[in-house]
Amino acid sequence: MTDYREAGTLAVAVCALAASMSPALAAGVQLVPHRAVYAVALDEASDRSGINDMRGRIVYEFRGSACAGYTTNFRFVTQIASRAGARVTDQQTTTFEEGDGSLFRFVTRTFVDQEPDRTIEGTAERTDDATLVTLTEPEDAAFELDPAAFPTAHMIDLIERADAGERFYEKKIYDGSDDADKVMTTTVIIGPEKTEEAEDRDALDPIADSPFRNVSVAYFDELAQGEGEGLPDYRIAFKMHDNGITRSLEMDYGDFSLTGTMEELELFELEECD
Template sequence: MRSLRPVLLSLLACSGLGATSVLAAEEQLLAHRAIYELSLGTASDRSGINAITGRMAYEFAGSQCEGYTTTFRFVMRIETDETNRLSDQQTTTFEDSKGETFQFVNKTYLDNALDREVKGVARADGDGTRVDLSKPQKETHTLEQTKFPVAHLKEALAKAKSGGGFYQTTLFDGSDDADTVVLTAVTIGKPRAIAEGDPERKAAALLEDGSFWPVTIAYFERSEERGEETPDYDISFLLHESGVTRSLRMNYGEFSIEGRLIDLTLFEPTAGEACKP
């Protein structure tokens, strides 16, 4: 299974959005920690998976002045007829406020032993994206111009506020070997309000923005001729104006994982100097 991409999606990217829309999204982003309970959604016989249990923790902090830090941990136990394995993915990133620099460290543990570590920094300019890796070995990749995760999220929020619908964009998030820009196909539905019987209503009670948008993001490897290609995987979730996501469904084809928001902590905004022009 490919590394899980966090469910967060440029300020300087060619998105076709006006500055007012992007700033509106920026003003609403909340520093927070969200905890999700993971379970097996569906699984085909070919997958061999009998059960999945686990937790996912996602923490977002920062501002337009100082940039954004995210920490992400995805702990999952997979049970099959032959084995019972524990996977622990840990990611820390920093994205500058202009969407020009993205630092990342990804560590994957299998049964409590470090299996893989990828560390590097990506820098975007008008011509492309340069990725300098220090782990697992020093190497450099030159990729196409793209967005980083927070800029991707801002674009999604701005698109949602302008009516939603379908659009395509690209993303680099440092996952896997950190050598690929992926194409993302994003579908955003109409805004809804939290229903009385919503199973996540209690966990989401701290959110003043009770409405949300249903979002689905399909991820494709870049290729010259995609045609009607099936996505590598897709993620569906409910997106609040604050940037908080819930009701996750991660579909990998042969199986899917569901994530239910069970705890939400909001942090006070950083008290800093006003952004300098």
């Protein structure tokens, strides 16, 4: 069975997977705290994936402020039908990121058929020269990685670049995904600002008429280059509003791809800094 990630990242997309946001003020960027629910469905799957069907739900909640820091709660439940049989996976991630992007704490718990499967827990600190990672689960470990942005800082940077008219760039990100031992290089493509009829005005009422941009983010593991002929590990595309809310998700993991359609959206009160 092919491994897959929650698109960090989504926190970058729902971000993304990613990601995705709270009242941060950085060069005019103000991300809105919110709770979004996405219905996930299988788009395509190759024979090599062994997947016959996959469907599920993402619940993403983002709160916080630039002075108090940002907290995300992300849950991704999927029902997978494959040649090996059927199973249900449940990935639950909670993160905290300092408002200045200097510290990132994360814990991800994965369950398979309601039984505990794996836990990753740790802290990452950004310095000028490195990203310093300390893990406490599944065992004590420490890594010194390349300097990289954490998920919320990555999103703020993306919106700033979009507002400045930038359409393509590369940036490194650390989101604690997989074994939490690597920095990923992202290549980001940003489309022009546009408006169009929203696919589900009832669910998207708070943002149905607001402008957005089509964004595509590809994630590369530079240490593994040469094995995949320069292909990304995975790619996430989405419609991004200037307040950080993302919708119309497309998650491509190579052997299979998923779509995510927003079903519910609740906006929370902005948390102002004193």
